[in-house]
Amino acid sequence: AQKITQTQPGMFVQxxxxxxxDCTYDTSDQSYGLFWYKQPSSGEMIFLIYQGSYDEQNATExxxxxxxxxxxxxxxxxxxxxQLGDSAMYxxxxxxxxxNSKLTFGKGIxxxxxx
Amino acid sequence: xxxxxxxxxNKVTEKGKYVELRCDPIxxxxxxxxYRQSLGQGPEFLIYFQGTGAADDSGxxxxxxxxxxxxxxxxxxxxxxxxxxxxxxxxxxxxxLPTSSTDVNNEQFFGPGTRLTVL
Numbered sequence: 001a002q003k004i005t006q007t008q009p010g011m012f013v014q015x016x017x018x019x020x021x022d023c024t025y026d027t028s029d030q031s032y033g034l035f036w037y038k039q040p041s042s043g044e045m046i047f048l049i050y051q052g053s054y055d056e057q058n059a060t061e062x063x064x065x066x067x068x069x070x071x072x073x074x075x076x077x078x079x080x081x082x083q084l085g086d087s088a089m090y091x092x093x094x095x096x097x098x099x100n101s102k103l104t105f106g107k108g109i110x111x112x113x114x115x
Numbered sequence: 116x117x118x119x120x121x122x123x124x125n126k127v128t129e130k131g132k133y134v135e136l137r138c139d140p141i142x143x144x145x146x147x148x149x150y151r152q153s154l155g156q157g158p159e160f161l162i163y164f165q166g167t168g169a170a171d172d173s174g175x176x177x178x179x180x181x182x183x184x185x186x187x188x189x190x191x192x193x194x195x196x197x198x199x200x201x202x203x204x205x206x207x208x209x210x211x212l213p214t215s216s217t218d219v220n221n222e223q224f225f226g227p228g229t230r231l232t233v234l
Contacts (some may be wrong), residue, residue, distance in 0.1 A: 006157075013212075033221060043228050043230075044225060044228070045158070045206065045208075045225035046225075047222050091158070102148060102163055102174075103150075104160070105150075105159070106157050107154075107156055107157050107215060
């Protein structure tokens, strides 16, 4: 079974600064994918970034980067140059191989960006 | 292009009633997922469709929950004899099928959800 752990309480960051959101995972699978999704107060889930377990380079997408440390089973999201619109819930999720790539989500982290 | 749509956006019902929640996936997406998100929690998997068939329904909490996807496109999640504990946001997502048995890059596109409230 897969498990995602997000234990940070609500996070606060000053506008234009960088922030790291923590995620640890547990799986017995050798091949898996890690995802981060953003959920604003409007409720939709927005895909941010993906990292495959065999990818040697850390994934980057614009202001988002994923700090993947396989041995520590962590997949932290780094948001650079925070913007007010980044205020939202952030979910870390995992998929595994096979015909069913259902996502297992963590509980999420609330990020508030201060002007 | 159009994203995943879900109707209704909000549904209020009374305990014991029957409800249907609809999901219209992105055109061309063969895989369709239902998740349930309780307040303050992350989404939890309910059921997965590969085309018309339910490939994995292991997340359905009990036999009051059922879902169909008769033509491989629109899906309906059906809840019988609703209970107050069923109150949650029900999310639908769609994606392309994995390209191989080792493909884990399964970016799922989510709909806006249906907020179900059982009084």
